[in-house]
Amino acid sequence: MLSEHLDFLIFVVVTLLTGLILWYRVLLSQSQAPPGPEGIPIFGSEFQIPGDKQWLKFHEWSRQYGDIVQITTMGQKAVILSSAQAAFDLLEAKGNIYSDRPKAIMAGELVGWDRGLGYAHYGERFREFRRMFHQAIGLRALHEINPIQEAETARFLLRLLESPENFIEHARQSAGAAILMLAYGYSAKSEDDPLVKIAEEAMLGFARASEPGAYIVDRFSWLKYIPKWFPGAGFKIEARSMREDLERLYNVPFDFVKSQMASGSFIPSFTSRYLLESKHLSDEQEQFIKAAAASLYSGGADTTPSSITAFILAMTLNPEIQARGQAEVDALLKMQRLPTHADRESFPYVNAIVKEVLRWNPAVPLGLPHQLTQDDHYRGFKLSKGTIVWANIWSILHDENMFPEPEMFRPERFLGDNANVMTDRTTDPSVLAFGFGRRICPGMHLADNSIFLIVASMLAVFNIMKAKDAAGPEVDFRGFISHPEPFRCVIRPRSDEAVALIRRSSLCFTTY
Template sequence: MVSNITVLDAGLAVVALYLLKRLLSRKATPAPLPPGPKGLPVIQNLLDMPTEYENLTFAQWGEKYGDLVSITLMGQTMIIVNSGKLAIDMLDRKSAIYSDRPVFPMGGEIIGWRDTLALTRYGQRFRDIRRMFHQIIGTKAIMSQFIPIEEQATHRFLKRVLKSPKDIAKHIRWMAGCIILEIAYGYKVLEQDDPIIDLVDKATEQFSLATSPGAYLVDVIPALQYVPDWFPGTGWKKVAAEYKATLTDMGNVPLDFTKAEMAAGTAAPSFTSNLLEGKELSDTEKDTIKWAAASLYSGGADTTVSTTYTFYLAMTLHPEILKKAQAEIDAVVGSDRLPSFEDRENLPYVNALVKEVLRWGPVTPLGLPHGSTEDDIYEGYFIPKGSIIFVNVWQLLRDPRVYANPLQFDPERFLKAEPEEDPKNFCFGFGRRICPGRILADASIYISIAMSLAVFDITKAKDERGNVLEPVKDFTSGIISHPKPFPCEIRPRSAKAEALINEN
């Protein structure tokens, strides 16, 4: 039997060889890297890398070093972009070389999220999934077929909120799942404790944790995945096994539902059934469809969940804005029906409110990182092939050069004669990696906000003694960010509003 000391030596040797290889492979560069914090020998900026709320640290680096910052972890270059102009210049206008995804040893390779569109490397599989999205939800005209699903699910959401307003976060997640699961799989969710919603919510939360930069040492030193399980610092292996099982179920369980419905001749039209129906497909094509559908849910649901919950937080803190939006809906739509998607073009203030919610509480503060496939020189700085590019979306949406009084919640910034930058230009990604479900997500967010405004008053909660409970604007850390739970009171605006909610 090999002694523990021998195995330990072998594990250390693997890590040492990896570090030596990265250091020896370095070569002279044609220009300097962008500035950034000075690292230490060998480990370079490893100790500088934050493990949570990376957007805040990256913004601080931007103030000190400029809009383009670089750090190096064990030979891996990371570029942080803190300017919308730079993000567009690099990732939109040079999308041919900035459309890859970096390898995520933990989240992508070990757990398996590389199979989804979010972490799929740039290439044929990526193009195949994008084409599938475009065929089903890629344009406003095509997407319009799903508007009734979104409006019906939102109406059901209003009923749930009316019944138990303190469970608002749970209801929002239910609504998002209701919409996306029906569109993706033709699956109608249960009113309570739906197992597929619970499964996918669990998987997306795990995705956020597993892909946060700096969260796992194996992402910095991939060779650690080859050391034995008892080796110090390998607790992540147990986490990876749990997360992988969840992801596998997320891909298979709803797909099996759709296949069973198709076999029985009872399948509702959906993203998945449209791609499977009447076609002779290879195993590779079937696998691509499976993960395209999973990508639709995992990518779309969280945007709606986080943004709608952020809306409720913003209205709790800003009652004057709530009243102004309600006044517009009352004047345009009236009080005899709920606002519909068709009313959108006639509700400029509500639309501005939607934009401000997106700006004020970005769902993905760092977006998802891009990878460079070629060496590049940008503004005199060298961006080496294989660099990981993070766009600090959180900072872009608070840049005082772009948004006046950026910390203030103010929808009217988008109603000026020269409106400020539409946050949708930043928060849905860049270049060839722009979110393919953004039209669907944007429609869902508008409908949920407009209908909520029409029927609910949202105010600060009070304790049993009548003292006001001040909510705090606080968001979770991770690739995907949500408002932390906050107290609020949600009541129907009137008896007529309550009757509208209870209509079938």
């Protein structure tokens, strides 16, 4: 009997000690974790994250808890970085452990974007993508791309002249046409070109599927196995439609290149270049080239139009900034020709406008998520393996310490005594707007050049004004790829000379 009591006592003591140890470990873990909002059991902060403009909620939390905030949703830890310093310290300096992607069930697995660069896991496939893009659209390759961008800019101006009210569609057409030529050697034929439309439809699905918290299957991965007729499985029907759009993006332009090459008549492009590297490509190699080309095409199909429409909105609201930019362009060009990439160093104020556009409305305010591949420590905090890491690009570019009155559109913040901002990577929107570390957008220089060329050219030949019969447009950006809410404005040629210049320039680019 005594032995049984002793055994029971030992069992109780061991159980209590084990519980105390586990409790202590939980408290220790919590004490070492970055601060953040208190969630509710099981769900964590799931219901605190809005369905749109998540970056604003994350920004609100950064004001309360600091530039490193940890939340938990459905048991998954996530850390939000809201300062350039934290983003560079972790995503750049420790890129070897912060460059993976978390599993994206909806966007990645069900829709299929995990085949391309954006959702590719960090490894050999990712590195090969980066190598290809560095060769094709890196800084050294821009001189080969400039004529394509200048030609499409001239066509964009002509479309604006003929139907200025459709400026949003024209911006999409211009960006899509330039990348189509670069990626596939395909010349877009019209405003409703089918290949441009294919990219638009696929990117709508990408943006929707990538929204944090938009689909419950991203929280409960086992739901991907339920049949589409099951109650609550509407996401599977959406995923199927999005996947069909993505398949068209992958296959239609790629098949165009192959058919042109087979006929012996094709325009050299990203796709043809890599198809020609080997005459005996395996199916796996061909699928890889197809995924790389689609990644290149989709990467700029929706982001550059976001910046162009933001520029048009900013000029509508700030006529004095527009006038100063026009004066700078006029002083050099005198309405004799359109701006070119070679003029960029001569236009410091136009460059400042471009940087302010990228800061005011970063095209992808949260970027894509990173994932930590091993435990890490930073500023006394413990960051656990498997944690999802978001860099809140919007918050970084609206940091009041770096950019006073961040809601105001003020290009002069990049001039004069602040000119060091132009080259400092930690404060330059031309860098910060495109992500961090080994996951930084490989097309950043291509996009920056395209935005500069369109901004400078529009300033050269158009006046952008408020519509007289409409209230002034509101500043409201929405979407995972952030666009201004639709607004009205007047886009009018500055003079008869401007009209003649637009028409003359568009005729100069009948071919590249």
